[in-house]
Amino acid sequence: MSAIIQSLKKALLPLCFAGCLAACATPPIDAGTTKAAASATQNENDQYVILIGLDGLRNDAIDRFPEAAPNLRALAASGVRAKGMYPSMPSVTFVNFYALATGLHSENTGIVSNSTYSRHLDRVMARSEHSLSEWWGGEPIWVTAEKQGVKAGTMFWLGSEAEIGGVRPSYWLPYEHMKPYDARTEEVLSWLAKPIEERPRFVTIYFHAVDSAAHVYGVGSKEERQAIAEVDAQVGALMAGVKELGLGDRANFIVVSDHGMANVPDTNIINLDQFVSFDGLFIPEFHGPDGAGRSPLIHIFDDGGDIDAAYAALSKASLTNSFTVYRRENLPKRWHVNNPERTGDIVVVADVGWLLFGEGLTAKYPAAPLGGVHGYDRHAPSMLATFIGEGQRFADGVVVEPFDNVEVYGIIAEILSLTPVETDGDLTNVEHLLTPLPAE
DSSP: OOOOHHHHHHHHHHOOTTTTOOOOOOOOOOGGOOOSSSOOOOOOOOOOOEEETTOOOOTHHHHHHHGGHHHHHHHHHHHHHEEEEOOOOOOOOHHHHHHHTTTTTHHHHHSSSSSSSEEETTTTGGGGTTTTGGOOOOHHHHHHHHTTTTOEEEOOOOOTTSBTBBBBBBBBOOOOTTTOHHHHHHHHHHHHHHHHTOOSSSEEEOHHHHHHHHHHHOTOOOHHHHHHHHHHHHHHHHHHHHHHOOOOEEEEEEEEOOOEEEETTTOEEEEGGGGGTTTEEEEEHHHHTTOOOBBBBEEEEEEOOOHHHHHHHHHHHHHHSSEEEEEEEGGGGGGGGOTTSOOOOOEEEEEOOHHHHOOTBSSSSOOOOOEEEOOSOTTGGGGOOOEEEEEEBSSSSSSEEEEEGHHHHHHHHHHHOOOOOOOOOOOGGGGGGBBBOOOO
């Protein structure tokens, strides 16, 4: 286990304030034995996609610490780098890794928070429930691939533990937060080393070190730099391993993060219960099964109280405090977060640099003196995520303007020659990132 993970283990488990994926006890299954669609025969021009998820890697991270990211910077220089990528709203991990997979904003996936509450199910999606199909809307790219005869393998990605649309990836594992990074990389490379009829052409891999370090020590800290260096080394190992397997000329690397990060001093906490009683209100971020967390965004549900009075009181308080209050039906359309079944009756959003909580609540994690936080307005500059694409299908050495992360599904589908399902993305928005396949 690396030095940065060793040093953070006690502090971060079960920390990962809004940045770790859910563990569950469901054993892995080879879905290839259960699907009707047989794996399509591969040919020498078939492309591969290696999707690398680096939790919490802000769009400027590899510029702030260039010496820590030689492999990421090499990929960016050779291929396509976006100036930033807009996360879906709210800018938290569960929402965004699933948006990347499905091409859908939270209003259409139903994953509207790291503590999503369902009115229909009448419960919050606990981390132990990530294997349950009923939580996940939309069709992830690995399901699209498997349905069309392209094998997929997921080394930890939101939603990949559940059977969705009756389909699982051919290769997958239940999330294990402390699984060594070397072991993750080696396993993905072992999938790519399989005989061609068993080999996946789409694989994902996830690393959380940057998010964890920035939460505890802040953006710009030496610990964030160490974490960037750690994940960069794994990117380098993947690149070298793919080349050694003889797949380098057909492999397309896509590096994404879920969100950015902003430093928040521990003095910038707004206790909402000084303005309104929480009695008769249900707030999943405060009252869910995983405990109460300080949050930039909360969903408030009517639980037998006076929701109109609560809205009036919070609206009045917002005039002199660093937050904004919305009724669900009046949420900004640019956020795409209005899901009638799962979005709160009221949504409260803090200004960047502030957190929402309650004086009468007990926090599940201690406040850091200067920790990093995400979850704010998805268009805030500090929330911009990373996108890098490199390979035969990507343009060479270009920098592009920011785009929404729901475009990534369509990019992957295009590279793998898949027929995409309907999404919130539009390939015409990002087709300038891609180049056509060479003529056979």
